[in-house]
Amino acid sequence: MFALAPSALAAGYRLEALTSVGSTNALALERARQGAAGNLWVVAGEQTGGRGRRGRPWSTPPGNLAATLLVTEVSDAAIAATLGFVAGLALGDALAAVVPAAGVSVGLDGGAAGRDRFTLKWPNDVLADGAKLAGILLESGTLEGGRLALAVGIGVNVVSHPQDVPYPATSLAALGARVDAGELFLALSDAWxxxxxxxxxxxxxxxxxxxxLERAAGLGAEVSVRIDGRVARGIFETIDESCRFVIREDDGTRLKIAAGDVHFGAVATARP
Incomplete structure (x- = not known):
């Protein structure tokens, strides 16, 4: 079902494909502790114990995509963390490659309609028509000698999406795209x-x-971010050189945020 793109094979990437797994991130880090080198993709069509940010559960029922890339050659943790933005762009490119062929008119580099269809939400989500389609989770571990192992986890709602979540969610099937997890992963391995x-x-x-930034959700719009026990509200201006989220608050203060939960629209503008 899963295969690497020719470009990934030529670049030395390897693949461990499974029908079902507890967590692709956990397995990738386990492989690193067992001595596996980086550039290993661990991929499954079902994930029974997946996690999102802050330990939240991430369900990957059969037919959806759970993929993790093991990275071991980056020693600086701050630099390694920016691979989450690489992952978002790679997934966006993969979606642009396979979804139009499936009969849905989208295009990340096209007109406004295309840009609005698939967007990147800071720091780790891919949205489709404003609903969550995919999530990205980076987890790290320390290897012998103090070396860093990084698991770049990517979960995509291909055939189904959760219904019992406090935010809008969708899947490629719900969008009318006739694409399976194997096709999407092939394109993802190439785009990475x-x-x-x-x-x-x-x-x-x-x-x-x-x-x-060209694909950012909510750029220039009102946002709210929950940080340090408070909710900061303002206009999403940019991400800075370190990829921190920058908002301009009502009093003109520019706030740079390294981690937090971002909300758009009515949730962002609601006042207590």
């Missing part, structure tokens, strides 16, 4: 090679940041 080359060990982060 292209985007990680742009990133270039962090040296190309400025180009990644600019490309990400």
């Amino acid at each position: 090679v292209d985007n990680v080359r742009r990133w270039n060990g962090g040296r190309g982060l400025a180009a990644i940041r600019q490309r990400w």
